Amino acid sequence: MSTRTATAIANSNIAFIKYWGNRDESLRLAANGSISMNLDGLETRTHVTFDESLQGDLLTLNGQQVRGAGLQRVSVFLDEVRRLAKTAQYARVESQNNFPSGAGIASSAAAFSALAMASSRAAGLALNEAELSRLARRGSGSACRSIPGGFVEWRAGARDEDSFGVSIAPPDHWDLSDCILIVSSAAKATSSTEGHRLAGSSPLQVSRLADAPRRLDICRNAILQRDFAALAQVVELDSNWMHAVMMTSSPPLFYWQEATLTAMREVIVARKAGLPVCYTVDAGPNVHVLCERSEEDQAVARLAKLPGVQEVRVAHVGGPARTVEP
Numbered sequence: 001m002s003t004r005t006a007t008a009i010a011n012s013n014i015a016f017i018k019y020w021g022n023r024d025e026s027l028r029l030a031a032n033g034s035i036s037m038n039l040d041g042l043e044t045r046t047h048v049t050f051d052e053s054l055q056g057d058l059l060t061l062n063g064q065q066v067r068g069a070g071l072q073r074v075s076v077f078l079d080e081v082r083r084l085a086k087t088a089q090y091a092r093v094e095s096q097n098n099f100p101s102g103a104g105i106a107s108s109a110a111a112f113s114a115l116a117m118a119s120s121r122a123a124g125l126a127l128n129e130a131e132l133s134r135l136a137r138r139g140s141g142s143a144c145r146s147i148p149g150g151f152v153e154w155r156a157g158a159r160d161e162d163s164f165g166v167s168i169a170p171p172d173h174w175d176l177s178d179c180i181l182i183v184s185s186a187a188k189a190t191s192s193t194e195g196h197r198l199a200g201s202s203p204l205q206v207s208r209l210a211d212a213p214r215r216l217d218i219c220r221n222a223i224l225q226r227d228f229a230a231l232a233q234v235v236e237l238d239s240n241w242m243h244a245v246m247m248t249s250s251p252p253l254f255y256w257q258e259a260t261l262t263a264m265r266e267v268i269v270a271r272k273a274g275l276p277v278c279y280t281v282d283a284g285p286n287v288h289v290l291c292e293r294s295e296e297d298q299a300v301a302r303l304a305k306l307p308g309v310q311e312v313r314v315a316h317v318g319g320p321a322r323t324v325e326p
């Protein structure tokens, strides 16, 4: 009987220029490129064992057995690993998030980048960074950006082979902080996967996509030049534009809650008062407030007391996904 194992750790990431909508859903080929920052310390650790005695794939998350749609998504992902490795063996996947699950912090990016790295290694594949990123993308689009380190651009590409994340600057390039204002820990009613499907039904998606190369250029340059004012402007525009698409889809999606808007307004007020901060919001109600680390204490002190903010979680720029000893 043969068993093959590997363990990997990957960080979550926060998108500065968002991925919203696919040109090919099954391959997760994004309709537009995106740029993100890895979040140090918000990580998933995944241990994978391929075992010929298994009758099906098994998944545990934080010690709890997962069945149904969650297991199915992982199994479909593992089918791709099995195809690449030319094996039929099922796998046992044990995953742990070091942040409270249900805290409303997106976890699919960390989950599928750790799974891509651990499962491919356990299956005997030696994939390079681009190949790992492409594989992670098949599980969750944003996961392809958690394979490389630091600030990462996902060049949308036109096909599987050219759609993957590349690092545009290492973690120590710019000491940014992401102060995550947790306003709700409830699971979201509409998943990102369902949301991507609706993006094309918004009349605003065409203009959002047409302008994406310009926003990507501004964002990339702002990162390379450590120009916070330029970054702040394009990050808020991009987040607002994605939420405008969501709100004008059929059916419309509203991810914001009252506290989300209150926090966004306060970020603008704080910036006008001289504190260099900006906000970005993913497919959920929590508000990510970006600033340079020198401003972090002031930002947290000001925002933590806002009505509806339950907790503030701070993350800095994280490194690449990595394999570790079990």
Ligand code: DP6
Residues within 6 Å of the ligand: 014, 015, 017, 018, 019, 020, 028, 034, 106, 108, 109, 139, 140, 141, 142, 143, 192, 193, 194, 196, 281, 282, 283
């Ligand atoms: C709003 O990567 O979670 O966070 O590919 O269906 O897993 P799936 O979607 P996902 O979408 C992320 C959406 C976003 C923006 C972003 O991270 O770029």
